């Protein structure tokens with residue numbers, strides 16, 4: 001705790017209004033941890049050790065407490081991955097409608113395995129559990145920083161078109177596109 | 181019959197606050213705040229027979245009456261975590277009929293004397309959070325939330341809180357931990373949330389669909405709602421239909437509708453000429469119902485309500501009906517469900533954490549064709565050691581599909597475990 005206290009608060013400097021709004025929202029300070037983690041993840045797509053220390057110091061928590069929250073929830077990441085995480089649902093209801101074959105075909109077309117990132121560092125392909133869209137399989141969500149977009153009733157072709165569009169934007173731009 | 185919950189299917193622009201208001205929206209909130217005591221609201225909800233739509237089917241008005249009158253403040257927390265595989269109804273409600281949902285949250289708050297309501301959304305509903313926050317602002321601007329509602333002394337705020345990907349946060353005490361900024365791990369009970377809930381205060385937790393019923397119950401009366409559905413399972417329910425079915429989707433139907441009507445009339449039957457082989461009526465947490473020539477009619481004529489689904493060896497739960505055709509084998513099905521539960525176990529208690537670890541290893545071995553009869557017995561044994569011995573219901577849920585698959589579909593396992601003879605069924609039962 002004491003260690004964390006000495007470091008500056010880059011999150012507060014970077015997003016002053018949003019941080020203040022988060023603090024104003026809850027009667028107990030600690031409740032701010034989840035929204036603050038999303039904010040910390042906005043730019044790089046993952047939360048650095050410094051980012052966790054920053055949040056810990058704002059909330060009077062130990063860095064390990066913050067790290068344990070990052071580790072517990074699947075939408076927080078503590079390691080760099082592709083700019084976009086393409087998270088395909090292959091849970092039972094989607095799998096009954098061909099999600100495993102869809103995922104397999106994406107792997108082949110992108111030349112990567114589940115969990116890997118395309119060589120240009122843009123797309124990490126992941127398999128996830130039910131996303132409450134089982135009637136619209138095959139489907140996936142695209143996570144980019146703190147943004148999430150659903151893509152439903154997808155075909156392999158349309159997914160590859162999306163990947164092409166992401167590549168055209170390149171590593172600097174932001175997609176944040178509308179769901180199709 | 182016109183829709184009670186999925187009203188956007190009758191009134192396409194109902195997500196527009198003015199359209200909602202034009203169709204009687206917010207009249208119920210006004211009615212309770214300006215002309216009813218809190219206790220009268222609780223009594224009305226009790227009389228309606230409304231039961232929780234999140235899975236357990238607990239009577240809503242009764243739940244509200246557990247809050248003590250000498251500890252304040254009270255909170256209402258709406259469970260919008262919707263993560264059970266096969267469930268996608270709350271999302272359709274919130275995306276399309278948001279004001280009826282929020283009016284329901286507000287009525288619940290008034291009913292239990294809460295000045296603050298929280299809506300806990302699963303992390304994947306990020307865009308929905310942005311949308312609901314806008315709706316909440318519009319309600320403030322229209323004087324439907326905020327201080328001194330309708331000139332009364334009652335003031336109310338509704339806030340959204342976004343999770344970050346964890347099925348267990350749908351369990352109500354894990355959900356409270358998550359709002360409090362902790363890992364989402366269930367609390368030991370007692371004390372129950374009705375007494376020690378959010379921030380240590382008395383709290384009611386209700387599902388999205390449960391609360392969305394309230395404006396119509398207040399408008400049309402408890403007697404009207406009680407008249408829908410069956411005697412013990414009043415009202416309508418949204419059935420999320422998924423898997424091997426021609427028309428997957430949400431169907432709002434009276435409780436007590438039969439499986440036959442849902443699957444064949446509304447769902448359009450099984451695609452590609454295949455046969456119906458199994459039903460999981462409560463998502464991945466279900467015991468699997470076996471369908472064959474000898475059981476077909478009995479199951480099809482079974483009413484889907486909180487009482488009758490038990491008679492065919494399962495439960496209604498959140499009514500996420502997963503349909504499985506005869507091209508799928510049960511070792512594959514439980515490989516999927518155990519993967520899910522192993523991934524989602526929060527790790528707090530040993531039977532669930534370690535049991536699911538081992539169940540996954542054994543099921544993978546069996547599914548890969550390397551299993552033996554001893555593996556089948558071991559799997560059954562581990563499931564028995566988990567069931568009933570855990571801190572929360574997730575542990576029990578994780579064993580339902582496994583145990584029922586082994587018992588009801590012995591031929592699937594005999595086919596891939598070389599030394600499991602035709603006698604596998606009796607061996608397993610021994």
Ligand SMILES: Cc1cc2nc3c(=O)[nH]c(=O)nc-3n(C[C@H](O)[C@H](O)[C@H](O)COP(=O)(O)O)c2cc1C
Pocket residue numbers: 231232233234235236237238240259260261262263264347348349350351352353385386387388390391572573574
């Ligand atoms: C592992 C687990 C997951 C659950 N997930 C949900 C969920 O996603 N949504 C929900 O409303 N209830 C869920 N529940 C049930 C809740 O704990 C709680 O009973 C419910 O929200 C109460 O609301 P109701 O009375 O209106 O049904 C879950 C329970 C368990 C044990």
Ligand code: SF4
Pocket residue numbers: 348365366524525526527528529530532533570571572573574575576
């Ligand atoms: S049963 Fe499983 S999910 Fe529930 S508290 Fe125990 S480990 Fe956690």
Ligand code: FES
Pocket residue numbers: 089090091092093094095129130131132133134135137139265266267
């Ligand atoms: S199983 Fe894929 S969204 Fe539900």
